[in-house]
Amino acid sequence: MKLKRFLLRYYPPGIILEYEKGGEMKTKSIDLLDLTPATDIDKLVEEIRRAEPLVTTSRIQQVKYLIVRLQEKLSQQDDHKFYLFKVLRAHILPLTNVAFNKSGSSFITGSYDRTCKVWDTASGEELHTLEGHRNVVYAIAFNNPYGDKIATGSFDKTCKLWSAETGKCYHTFRGHTAEIVCLSFNPQSTLVATGSMDTTAKLWDIQTGEEAVTLTGHSAEIISLSFNTTGDRIITGSFDHTVSVWDVGSGRRVNTLIGHRGEISSAQFNWDCSLIATGSMDKTCMLWNALNGKCVATLTGHEDEVLDVCFDYTGQLIATASADGTARVYSAATKKCIAKLAGHESEISKICFNAQGSRILTGSADKTARLWDSHSGQCLQVLEGHTDEIFSCAFNYEGTTVITGSKDNTCRIWR
């Protein structure tokens, strides 16, 4: 094994090692999820050296320098104010979901008008219209971090794979017998997973365009799915009140998370794959040990259905969005609510952190999106302008641009 070079990863903080093994180039990452500007560098470097044989004494200065740069990044003040930059009116029917590529240079919007559009973030120009679906384009994704492919899942029961650069359709994945409502690429970008109202999820091989495996076992619609960071596990959340954990390689069910007393709305892994957070119509969010499937905490407080949940990148915080019009932030360590985000006048359907974890973005039926301080829960900005409810919203990786997709047929860029 020979170390070739280091790469810096800002969010979540980490150092990627590129090394050679048996004539092959490989990478592994040292996650520094607990790093703060106050962390003792010498102590940390010593820990890394002991744990990681690739980091030899001669490399220590280099590693120190990288950690200093990460600390500098972490201590940067975030006082970005967002202003409406552009209103994109190319869709002729309501939008469904929106998503950025990793660099944030472009983003995609799905719509009831059966298309997905690819946009240039800097100019707001439409780059491509992905046409071919015969019904609503509901679920969309880039194959981040690569960003050269796009997957679209439709109410027409098919999923399509597209080139992000040319807009050409590579494959149409057929097999589901009802609407596709969630999808995701695996982190290696070799598979697309689709979840359907037909109660199954399927994994599709991107190269061959063939179905790799069907995940069968839920007794009601699958509404949410997500891969873990390493890509060997996938979870599916269902209207049958349960979440299943599947082995990606074999398609075998490893665990079933049973405990919610209502439909699941969202299911997510944290970065280090140790925890799963699930939101439910039973007004709670539950945290589960990802390895053994045991419930470790029930996060309560919401007075109505929990519609969305997410972790911040480091996995220290969990945010929940509810039909009660509030959002809440919980500490993953203490399982306690640390902030209540109150202000929206109607249900909150989407919630997300910026990559830095310092800000939360919420999209609501009250036609506004709001920006919050993750720790204090203070509302920093109200993004007003949409004339109908907001279905989806997203931050770019830098945290400097926000996009919102609405039932008013428009997408807005704020920066």
Next chain:
Amino acid sequence: MCSTELSEGLLSILRKLKSVPDQEVRILLLGLDNAGKTTLLKQLASEDISHITPTQGFNIKSVQSQGFKLNVWDIGGQRKIRPYWRNYFENTDVLIYVIDSADRKRFEETGQELAELLDEEKLSGVPVLIFANKQDLFTASPASEIAEGLNLHTIRDRVWQIQSCSALTGEGVQDGMNWVCKNVNAKKK
């Protein structure tokens, strides 16, 4: 009839999309632009109808009636978005078709659209209620005349009914919905 405010977030759209339990009914509200679909929807939900603008996408409301939960989908009727009506056909229990009874110039157009809907495979056998709306206008054609003009009597593959109404005043609306509740079982067995 008591109405419940239905949130329309993406998730609740999915919940309304699934094949619903016995006591829930999925109703599709279609018709040309300016037929009065959204006014009718708001009338059903006992909401303010003074400021209604053309529907660019869709509106959904849930209404309780005679032990049923009626999930009513009001879909925009402008020509350019009519091809997208079929986005919403899946799992439809009852079709309500709304006609502006005072807009004689467009009877042919609305008849054509209705005929196309009745030919849709996904709507086959679905009971259809035709609201001859805007009867509050004195230029409105009576329901019997519209029924004749549209050759409704030739419909043999489903139960149907034409009901004159005014979404503005609410007159006739309840009668139509009573018919819906009575005939919903025709499809839901």
